[in-house]
Amino acid sequence: MTNQKGSISIHTENIFPIIKKWLYSDKDIFIRELISNGCDAVNKYKKLISLGEAKGNTDEHYKIKVSIDKENSALIFEDNGIGMTAEEVEKYINQVAFSGAEDFFNTYKDKMNEENDIIGHFGLGFYSSFMVSKKVQIDTLSYKENATPVRWVSEDGLEFELTQSDNRETRGTTITLFLADDSKEFLEEYTVRNIIDKYCSFLPVDIYLETIKTEETKEDEVVDTTPINDTNPLWLKAPKDCTDEEYKEFYRKVFKTFDEPLFWIHLNVDYPFNLKGILYFPKLKNEFELIEGKVKLYNNQVFVADNIKEVIPEFLLLLKGVIDCPDLPLNVSRSFLQNDRDVSKISKHIVKKVADKLKSLYKNERENYEKFWDDIQVFIKFGCLKDESFYDKVKDSILFKTINSQYITLNDYLENCKEKHENKVFYVSNEEQQSQYIKLFKDYGLDAVILDSTIENHFISMIEFKNQGVHFNRIDADLSDILKDNDNEGNKEIKTDIENLFKDVIGDRINNYSVESLKSEDTPAIILISEQSRRMSEMRSQFAGMNFGMSFEEEKTLVINNNSSIVKKLVSLKDDETKKEKVSLICNQIVDIALLSNKELDSKELDEFIKRNNQLMSMVISL
Template sequence: MTSGKINVTVENIFPLIKKFLYSDHEIFLRELISNATDATLKLKHLTTIGETAVEYGSPIIEVKIDKEGKKLHIIDQGLGMTREEVEKYINQVAFSGAEEFLEKYKDSAKDSGIIGHFGLGFYSAFMVASKVEIITKSYKDEPAAHWTCDGSPEYTLEASDKQDRGTEIILHIAEDSLEFLEESKINELLVKYNKFMPVAIKFGTRTEGEGDDQVEVDNIINNPNPAWTKQPSELTDEDYKNFYHELYPMQFEEPLFNIHLNVDYPFNLTGILYFPKLSADLQMQKDKIQLYQNQVFVTDNVEGIVPEFLTMLKGVIDSPDIPLNVSRSYLQSDGNVKKIANYITRKVADKLKSLFTENRADFEAKWNDIKIVLEYGMLSEPKFFEKAGAFVLYPTVDGKYFTLEELKEATKDKQTDKNGNLVVLYASNKDAQHSYIAAAKDKGYEVILMDSPIVSHLIQKLESENEKLTFARVDADHVNNLIKKDDNPISKLSEEETTSLKEVLETVVPKEKYTVQMEALDSTDEPFVITQPEFMRRMKEMSASGGGGMFGMGNFPEMYNLIVNTNSEFATSLLSNTDTAKRDSNIKQALDLAKLSQGLLKGEELTAFVKRNFSQM
């Protein structure tokens, strides 16, 4: 048996790094500026702890385009490298200087903001460059070095006459990447990836002032101290709003409120989430939260880190502990990710509870703009559901707002069915269900408004979590069980007359679509009322909104109940009408009127109804 060590040579790995390591070539600029930022922050840390006596000053990172020479320059004023360090960090692929630095100074460098981890970022330059040069001078006052490589395993390393501390990277842009010599393209990438880097980044100059007072000043494209890096106590409401517009310059509406995230155990995470005004279109809202790692933009696809229901919010999350792959493009499976998602869920719930408690009137005023997120969260996150009872609201059609416990208390004495269940009546469309709402209110019932696209799923969840509680839409058959009380009128028709009338109705009313039910209601109530079986309607709605697969059924039949008020003058007149044709015509007319009130009279039926009424006039 023989054993040995696999030898991965530069000849083998270089083409992989160059072509396949990074999924998007444009991130070379992010990686090189991240390296420059590390070099600067390392120097800052060393001066802070007294490791070196050099003057830190106010260093910047400069990006310059030499279009004629087809070169792109990235220049920093950080700690630079000696010749030996170039050999160590540049020529040994995947030896990360940031990792070594953090290990050496792990006790004091914990919060230094150093970015690099993989030691491969520099080589992303070869995705767009045919040749790369490094001109660097160390803070240690040793001779400067000049490294050159054309993308092959061969390189040159010689002395340089560079006098000032820091590193200059020169990219000789390849013919297939000349777009990276355009100012607009570089500016776009700097704003996208480096807008909040912790070291000032200069890209050209700009003119300030007017007339003779005009001056050329450095064009600093980033904000090194964004709001999320500060403590909440340092920020005003205006600061939060200004940062929102800095993140989203084309967003003109103000956010409703914000949640400042700040945790250092068991992981590091900072950020600010904003609740914008939301539409009912869930899909349109996503991918608005930006993920950063030590102020370096990573992605706006935060799936897995942010609970799904919160991806409809806007804002920033920054964590050095988020596990990314080598190219920082994809989230890696890691226990911290679940912890971060749980923390964010808890923090959002706590903030919502405090907003509700501190200013309930303001919270109620914003309810319609935030409810879709909260209702979605109740369905998708058990931990959020547990806390939601303290602040989720159920508005009535009259504009009153209840929590669920308040609603139970307000209705317990008058909205109980024959099985002892508390029945919560709700409307999904105030206009379409107006007559049913009016009838319920006449009897003293509260009717809440639940009009979100996920209402069927939500009430199913609420019923499963609350014993002896049931929801019934105000036009549903369950309402009959609620309305039939001991003090309701006794039918004017005898049992025999009621049976006869039902038989007459069933010869005219289509059996395949309607179930005739005889009910003794108030004489002032409408003679015919159409309701839909609550269970069937709810299953149909859930199927239409994507839940049908759970029940193995995709299509539900259109079935309705025709409630006939046996105390109405119209119902009693039907029995005494000996003109069969006239009687049947009246039944059809009453049925059409009931269908019209439910929005069920359409197409040919509606046309025929209108013509029939005109002819009768």
């Protein structure tokens, strides 16, 4: 063949700088691109054989070998795929952005079925090698009879030299990168192995990695004949052919964990788009803000990126899994994905499959679903807040754990409690802090649900909006009429005396005072906090530093029990001047104990509480 020199034709004006600055944000992406090109070349050759367009054996051992040559500061990628002629090098290499895979598919599309197993869309992929190289050399031999091996060399990606090759005698392509001084880290086998594991661990062609030994180290050479990738990942199998242990083992392998997932969803769609994958539900508990899941996006078994929110909805990123979608391009901007209709359809389909799985578990495996609930509830609630369509699909499968350790739906709770408090849901946000109220509710045969994650306020507001007329009240926010002893309402004059006594002693530490006849005589007083004021106060704390033009302080009400023997005794002593100090001491103690049952005292209040305790102990000792 005739030696040739020339300039590379840029299909799109000034596209070459984009390769370095925009298209490939990760420097190591060139390894993915070159290995994927090798895989593409193998698949093309196998497809031609199956179409009768090439002579060969589809059972041949096809492979890609990556070699590290430290002596020459080179990284070598070799495949036994379709190879290229000089004309094809001119067409696919010298004309940047001309996709060889796309051209191949267009040529043979009439003979191919709907499954396009050519990775494709790598038009710019080869040129990513110039991000790390001072010189790139291609040696290639086409599968075509009497083809001549070709060598292509370029030192800057803009000028090239095309000659006959003297080191390629068999079909396929060898790409040699002579690494730049600032890219020598790619001569370390550990580094290259990790990159291949990241991007190419599931490519459908065997990948081998070796470090070329020097004369001094050849005697110690140990050749590893095991591929470093898995060519048949679990997501390609039919769900009916996969065992539970295989799912668990794949989870541990991909995410490098010893934990087991709660359950999983196997995606297997061929129409109207091609989508396969497995989504796992890990144990999330309530610390969702501290946990970032990992959903890996693949294109024909080539890793693209983790957690692409345009493809996988944000709330699903709390999960772990793999999604393989050949219909998505490998190298595009986020804005393209946001505006692509197919991407939107894929995202909606994934949400639907997750919702279908949850509904199926609720309906067919209720016992297991309840066991999982504490771990998955944050994910489900977050999903309902982020995606209205998801809420509409799973709303009847949302469970609420009660203070009696039962798991019921909202409708179940409302039906069970309608005679005692219709359309009102009592809830607990902190079981330890609100233990007194929980005990009180249990004593009166009342029920409440436990809502103790950080997103509950938003979730409650959404549920109230979706279910007009239903109101959520924290267990310390409303004194249900059920707690009152209606048979012993007490003398109104005595109630007034009790209220005035506490108002005079306590003053404006408490916003409101109320005297009620509670059934339990053991509780002198309890603190109630207005539900609305508490929500506003919590909202203010979430947006610390922002000025809303008003203060959102919690509105507290002290409910004093006139059935309490302690309260009755205090009323009888209120006019005794000799007992005035002790009455004041006891009143303050009652209030602080009520506050402690609701929340922690601040430092000043706690200091006063400790002093009074010491005084009370001194008084008892002196008796």
